[in-house]
Amino acid sequence: MSAARLDILTLGNAIVDVLARTEEDFLLAQSVHKGAMQLIDEARAESLYGAMGPAIVVSGGSAANTAVGAASLGASVGFVGKVRDDALGRLFAHDLNATGVRFDVPPATDGPATARSFILVTPDGERTMNTYLGACQTLGPADLREDTVRAAGIVYLEGYLWDPPAAKDAFRAAVRIAHEAGNKVALSLSDPFCVDRYRDEFRGLLRDGSLDILFANTHELKSLFQTADEETALAALRGEAVLGVVTRSAEGAAVVSRDGTVAVPAFPVETVADTTGAGDLFAAGFLAGLARGLPHETCARLGALAAAEVIGHLGARPQADLAAMARREGLLA
Amino acid sequence: MSAARLDILTLGNAIVDVLARTEEDFLLAQSVHKGAMQLIDEARAESLYGAMGPAIVVSGGSAANTAVGAASLGASVGFVGKVRDDALGRLFAHDLNATGVRFDVPPATDGPATARSFILVTPDGERTMNTYLGACQTLGPADLREDTVRAAGIVYLEGYLWDPPAAKDAFRAAVRIAHEAGNKVALSLSDPFCVDRYRDEFRGLLRDGSLDILFANTHELKSLFQTADEETALAALRGEAVLGVVTRSAEGAAVVSRDGTVAVPAFPVETVADTTGAGDLFAAGFLAGLARGLPHETCARLGALAAAEVIGHLGARPQADLAAMARREGLLA
Numbered sequence: 001m002s003a004a005r006l007d008i009l010t011l012g013n014a015i016v017d018v019l020a021r022t023e024e025d026f027l028l029a030q031s032v033h034k035g036a037m038q039l040i041d042e043a044r045a046e047s048l049y050g051a052m053g054p055a056i057v058v059s060g061g062s063a064a065n066t067a068v069g070a071a072s073l074g075a076s077v078g079f080v081g082k083v084r085d086d087a088l089g090r091l092f093a094h095d096l097n098a099t100g101v102r103f104d105v106p107p108a109t110d111g112p113a114t115a116r117s118f119i120l121v122t123p124d125g126e127r128t129m130n131t132y133l134g135a136c137q138t139l140g141p142a143d144l145r146e147d148t149v150r151a152a153g154i155v156y157l158e159g160y161l162w163d164p165p166a167a168k169d170a171f172r173a174a175v176r177i178a179h180e181a182g183n184k185v186a187l188s189l190s191d192p193f194c195v196d197r198y199r200d201e202f203r204g205l206l207r208d209g210s211l212d213i214l215f216a217n218t219h220e221l222k223s224l225f226q227t228a229d230e231e232t233a234l235a236a237l238r239g240e241a242v243l244g245v246v247t248r249s250a251e252g253a254a255v256v257s258r259d260g261t262v263a264v265p266a267f268p269v270e271t272v273a274d275t276t277g278a279g280d281l282f283a284a285g286f287l288a289g290l291a292r293g294l295p296h297e298t299c300a301r302l303g304a305l306a307a308a309e310v311i312g313h314l315g316a317r318p319q320a321d322l323a324a325m326a327r328r329e330g331l332l333a
Numbered sequence: 334m335s336a337a338r339l340d341i342l343t344l345g346n347a348i349v350d351v352l353a354r355t356e357e358d359f360l361l362a363q364s365v366h367k368g369a370m371q372l373i374d375e376a377r378a379e380s381l382y383g384a385m386g387p388a389i390v391v392s393g394g395s396a397a398n399t400a401v402g403a404a405s406l407g408a409s410v411g412f413v414g415k416v417r418d419d420a421l422g423r424l425f426a427h428d429l430n431a432t433g434v435r436f437d438v439p440p441a442t443d444g445p446a447t448a449r450s451f452i453l454v455t456p457d458g459e460r461t462m463n464t465y466l467g468a469c470q471t472l473g474p475a476d477l478r479e480d481t482v483r484a485a486g487i488v489y490l491e492g493y494l495w496d497p498p499a500a501k502d503a504f505r506a507a508v509r510i511a512h513e514a515g516n517k518v519a520l521s522l523s524d525p526f527c528v529d530r531y532r533d534e535f536r537g538l539l540r541d542g543s544l545d546i547l548f549a550n551t552h553e554l555k556s557l558f559q560t561a562d563e564e565t566a567l568a569a570l571r572g573e574a575v576l577g578v579v580t581r582s583a584e585g586a587a588v589v590s591r592d593g594t595v596a597v598p599a600f601p602v603e604t605v606a607d608t609t610g611a612g613d614l615f616a617a618g619f620l621a622g623l624a625r626g627l628p629h630e631t632c633a634r635l636g637a638l639a640a641a642e643v644i645g646h647l648g649a650r651p652q653a654d655l656a657a658m659a660r661r662e663g664l665l666a
Contacts, residue, residue, distance in 0.1 A: 020431075021652060049427065050427075052431065053431045053432070054392065054401070054427070054428040054429075054431045054432050054650060055424075055427070055428065055431075056389055056390070056391045056648060057389070057390035057391070057424065058389045058390070059387065068387070086420065087419065087420040087421065088420065091388075091390065094382065094383075094387070094388070095387040095388065096387075098353075098385065098386045098387045098388075099386070099387050313646065313647070314646070314652065315389060317387060319354060319647065
């Protein structure tokens with residue numbers, strides 16, 4: 001049996017976001033590191049939820065957000081990740097299927113509940129994430145269908161997959177199958193602290209030819225190359241045999257390769273309501289462009305556009321039709 | 334035992350909203366009446382959810398939204414309604430408690446699941462609601478603590494409580510206890526089709542002295558008095574022995590009594606993202622003002638302000654600090 005062709009297959013933690021607006025002093029009181037993602041256990045999840053304000057619940061998960069964004073831009077996309085057969089798991093699956101993302105990994109029928117990330121959004125729009133991995137810890141190579149991976153032009157992996165132990169094996173299997181089929185592999189570094197936890201392994205992936213494309217923001221890139229200087233980090237990235245896509249918040253993004261650097265500005269936004277998903281949606285736009293064979297600059301502009309939409313409202317999933325937005329901007333025909 | 338004093342106690346269906354943006358033709362395909370609330374059974378809930386787009390999940394319920402809005406404006410508020418002890422029920426309870434609304438009705442431990450309203454938001458910002466009442470059908474007089482009702486200066490009831498059969502008895506008990514304690518009773522007419530279902534009973538409540546305050550929009554008011562003419566409906570309302578608070582969408586609101594009519598304009602909004610909760614939040618602002626003894630015009634302006642905040646984003650619960658907004662507008666000291 002051969003699977004239908006996919007432009008993009010993303011692999012990541014399947015997470016439902018519980019988002020609440022909060023004041024800065026709540027972060028201090030809860031001893032959380034602003035702007036970062038920290039892992040929490042179930043007891044901490046309960047106590048944090050009890051203390052935080054009224055929330056909205058939206059499907060999330062970095063690579064899943066990217067899948068939805070790319071699908072909203074017209075790409076054919078699949079997602080691999082693990083939920084439990086509970087209310088949040090059904091919500092997560094519904095939101096992927098309803099966007100046209102193929103998601104057919106069976107939910108776990110026992111074990112921990114579907115993962116939740118308690119996301120605290122401060123008045124400046126910055127998000128701070130507290131993630132209970134739950135059912136994500138049961139994702140393994142058995143959840144990966146070889147024909148699906150072979151059928152995908154680009155396999156996109158999130159660095160966060162290094163946190164649940166068995167997911168790493170699924171990650172490595174996906175890399176092997178994709179490359180055997182002659183397809184591309186992309187990695188997002190996810191978070192500077194995640195890079196700090198797995199720096200040697202991520203640098204190993206860069207050097208051993210596992211990766212064709214690397215997505216990172218400047219904080220993650222500096223953490224990867226252990227430098228406080230952005231130019232030093234970019235120079236180090238230029239030395240690697242990958243296409244580097246570096247997001248620089250309000251300063252836009254840079255596409256970095258041995259051939260040179262293409263810089264694009266950020267897409268203008270009126271108010272930054274919530275930065276959750278900005279990086280995920282940038283990757284979505286870039287990959288959707290790449291899948292259509294568009295030039296890197298156009299890919300990066302699609303990324304900037306998708307990121308701008310998602311930071312205009314609470315939640316990491318687009319609320320507007322991204323393809324229609326891209327057509328209005330002349331980025332898609 | 335006597336309960337702590339409350340400014341406002343609201344009674345209503347305890348509902349979690351599942352909101353999705355949709356195109357007009359989806360409403361046609363699903364045969365739903367745009368702008369209205371229709372009741373659906375569990376099978377229909379499943380099929381509608383399967384067909385609708387990606388959604389955000391936020392606590393809702395008309396009277397619960399009003400409770401949250403009034404609390405956000407500094408009033409002391411309680412809510413009475415029924416959830417199941419499931420994931421959505423916990424979410425609903427969390428969001429009330431996290432806003433400072435007292436909610437201590439024990440969840441049902443068996444029977445139908447927590448109620449959901451599948452809300453379809455069209456590009457014009459109009460919402461169309463499809464509600465599965467679930468656990469709301471088990472709300473009865475036993476869920477009403479007499480001391481809590483006695484302790485509330487205003488008891489606010491939603492017309493939708495006429496749909497689940499036993500809730501009507503809780504409604505009538507609340508009216509009796511409130512009036513015995515010398516407190517005020519308010520009713521929101523909820524929806525023109527709801528008025529159509531229970532017109533005689535609602536008119537009976539107006540005539541038998543059950544109500545001190547009536548909230549309605551013009552559609553509901555015209556349905557109540559069975560006229561197509563707004564002026565005729567307003568004249569009929571002026572003849573009743575209640576304070577009438579009539580919302581008129583973009584045209585603002587009117588406070589109507591035998592003493593005359595006070596009109597206030599709508600509060601300006603940039604874009605109408607989603608009208609879900611507009612009426613609920615208008616009532617919240619009005620009641621919060623009334624609880625402070627403010628003049629009717631100021632109460633109506635507080636209502637207009639709270640309604641303007643909630644229609645600026647997806648979901649029927651305020652995302653901003655309404656009291657801070659009201660202070661900036663000079664409506665609260």
